Amino acid sequence: MPHSLVIPEQVLSTAIALVRDDLALAATVNRDYEDNFGGGKGTVVNVRTPNTLKARRRKLTADGTAITTDTISESTVPVTITEHVYSAVDVSDVQMRMEITDFTKQITVPQVRGIVEDLENLVVETMQALPESLTIPYDATKPHLTFTKARKMLRDLGLPAEGLWAAVGTGVYAELVDANALTDASQSGSTEALRNANIGRLRGFTVVENNRFEDDEIVFYGRDAFTLAIRAPYPPDGAAFTASQSDNGFAMTWIKDYDSNVLKDRSIFQTYAGCQSMQVKRLAKDGTTSLVTPAIRVRTSTVPA
Template sequence: MAQHQIVKPEKLAATAVGMLEQELIVPSLFQKEGIDQFKGADNDTISVKVEGVLPFRDYAFRNDRSQPIQFDEYSERKIAVTFGGNVYSAVKLTDEQNDFDIDNWSKLLRPQVKAVARGLQRRAVDTLTGQTYNVTIGNAQANLRGALIEARRVLNKFNVPEGDRYLLVGSDFETALLSDDKLNLAQNVGDSEAESALRNATIGQRYGFRIVVDQTIPGDAAYAFAGSAFIFLSGAPSVPQSVPYGATTSFEGVALRWVRDYDPLYMQDRSVVNTYAGFRSVKDVLVGYNSVGKTEVISTQEHFVRGIKLSLDGSSDYPAAASELAQITGISDAKVWTPTGFKAETDPANA
């Protein structure tokens, strides 16, 4: 007769966090950060320093030295970041269930991990859909290829890094993309076996975007953004000393804690899986160039430019031409994309 094998909690916790990472879609598209810097912070809020921006200047070669060079003041930006949120799943398991129904704890961990994953997914989607976007590309269904090319142009004008760009689409938007012969995405579906929820949700790559479908965002919407546009903070709570069976671990930037104890009054085990989580968007100071004065221009305000929104119907919305964002990037309502061309070029009223 074989001896019972004792499974260490660290091994089960590692299995659990691996399963959690496999279940995530939207949070996996965000830049991940840990929580060590938040420990001991007042009101769980810290100030994150962001590198300052300085303009370059020219000094005429062989000039008469009648004017001095110009000095600029350098200062770093500080972003207040509040960490909060404790996503968990707690289950009670009776002696009878433990003896006759559940043959191993990993079977119980899987539905618990899925519940935590859904909680993280919902919070990530709330952050994504609740963001105020400076550009919305509307009526994309009339010219999907043109809308994707325009999304690329806008992000390029916003100087968004080309690496790790995503196009997250709703279910109706996905159907429209797969039905468009010009994009030819349908052949990519099912090309490779799904190893995770994110890989299974990826339907192809076009114009520098990894196109991912998600069922929890509005069906007629899509969001084009860089992975650095949003931050996903994750951390595992400490295991209390009073709990004899528990562990914390992390995998691919996602941390998790699992604790288990026994309640003798009711003759049942208790299993709790949880993680600290927080989400936020990232704004930038913009740098432009004044071709007339031959000088650089630095924005006085921070702007969210690492992501834009697309919609199957409705109209496009661009920044006002007089705004600081439009003046620096060149993206403005003076030239708005439509399925048949730019509005400024096709509509005499906006010429």
């Protein structure tokens, strides 16, 4: 596409598609995204959480007796947007005319991948902020026992059997491979966004290797254990080209303008982001509810064997 015909909405759609394809760990957590910063106050946004109801029961012989009705009220959890994640690049007229033949490949792709890397770091930092569990033993020759115990703990908290994840450091992943503990990654049910990651299945968990973790680190979790809240900044009125868009679990603003101080075009991709661990409602058999954190963090070097 000639540079003079670059359309902001098309560039942004391409960028968001790139984010979708490149997200790895961030693709495994809940994402709350919009193309504006509404729904909260200041830098806080209210993330909706699933409602929990206990079904009621009565005898068939109670015909004619009034039923008991419940009220559904939407629950929200405040999540603070803490980070302004952006990539800004200056491009000279010479570059635009003589060196850049494909704006998407040469400008958009590097910028977006830089943003993805930073978001991945933000998710890992949030996971690593969890307190370490010292109650789950680990034996490198029998790592499946650790996964079995972690699964029971999460299931006892009310998490469904589907959608359980285990993010591990490269050292733990190597031990899982050596112990032949992982099943074929093709059976993992992983999303397209994880197609290039080292993944496998073990005791009901989809195991994802990530070199941002410590070698001996494991985080067991369900999808709703963490929320990555994303908001697109409002497009500024004074920019030459600008657009804001949300799609595929992501929201972003793109600006292309001219900086007369340096006589260069400037391409800016940006988003606001915040990530935090979430508490979810656990429904007991008696109908009472409690808040629990559906995630467990383990350092294999510090737990008993």
